[in-house]
Amino acid sequence: MITNAYINRAIDYILNHINENISVDEIASHCNFSRYYFSRMFKAETGESVYEFIKRVKMEQSAFRLKVEKRRSITDISCDYGYSSSNYSSAFKQHHHLSPMEFRRSITQISLTNPLFNKAAVGLESFEKCTQKISIEVLEDYPVIYERHKGSYGNLSVHWGAFQEKHKEHITELTLFLERTYDDPSITDIDECLYDICMTAPEGCQLKNTYVIKGGKFAIYHFKGFVKQIYTAYQSLFNVWLPQSSCEIDHRYGFEIYRKIDNGSMYMEIDLCIPIK
Structure with a gap:
């Protein structure tokens, strides 16, 4: 459980501004702490540095957008999270081990394995049934x-x-x-x-x-x-x-x-x- 009220305040701030170029200094200031003290506190509470957390959330939320917004271009989605097209592709592949295009092509198949219950197979419902x-x-x-x-x-x-x-x-x-x-x-x-x-x-x-x-x-x-x-x-x-x-x-x-x-x-x-x- 994340019990520290200041860290939860910081997480809320990050989640609500994840499509902006937020910095560690900005978040520390939002919580009224020095960068050094806040960074130590965040890592102790979450197991990740502030920078690692921000980057991971950007990579994973943008990946979710690639999954559900199939009509939008990869470039448009990368811009939503503050990346140029080339920088996004590099950062995305480093995190997901797939390019954004490869991810978009394969994510439906990846989704057919339930990671919560012994990797059970998943049968997707039709659009009409949904x-x-x-x-x-x-x-x-x-x-x-x-x-x-x-x-x-x-x-x-x-x-x-x-x-x-x-x-x-x-x-x-x-x-x-x-x-x-x-x-x-x-x-x-x-x-x-x-x-x-x-x-x-x-x-x-x-x-x-x-x-x-x-x-x-x-x-x-x-x-x-x-x-x-x-x-x-x-x-x-x-x-x-x-x-x-x-x-x-x-x-x-x-x-x-x-x-x-x-x-x-x-x-x-x-x-x-x-x-x-």
Whole structure:
């Protein structure tokens, strides 16, 4: 768990400005620390230097754009993250061991292996089947209590149990449980994924570990199934539905809303909320 409030503030700043040429000095100043002290603190908390984290996020989020925005040119996407075409190709290949073009050609096939469950095979849904499960909605803002983790999504159930026990006095029949996942595990190393587990904060909540998940326009995939099938649903969204739909994903981060969970069978009903323009 990433518990340091200043480091979480820095991560939020990086994620919200990842398409800009942000510097370590700028982020340290945002958190009111010297570059040297802040850099040491960031590395101790996350296991990465600030520079390494910024570069990795740029490489992985731009790769995600290559995956879901197939009609956009590689040059346009590289510019979104502050790279010239030649510099981007070099940095991308160093990180992913494929050129951007090779990555774009192979990512659907790469996505057909589920890294969370013993590399199980994945059968993508058709565009038509996805469309039957998707609604376009405008969601409200959600003030939430949260905890941030870096690691495998496979550890979520353990973290959720501890989180709910810790905050049980704030849970009512109206509480919603949400999850914010920042990475696609077909792109990001499974042990480097960043995610927030959240619950709606009651009015007047005085806890410090709170923020607001911004609402707006979303494509919402209404998932009904078992935990092992969630990866398939996401990959169908990313590889099939988004590239073929008329919807454009925007630069907000998506999240999930848990509607129903059977802890015995692990049957779940979850809204997978993908931000669109």
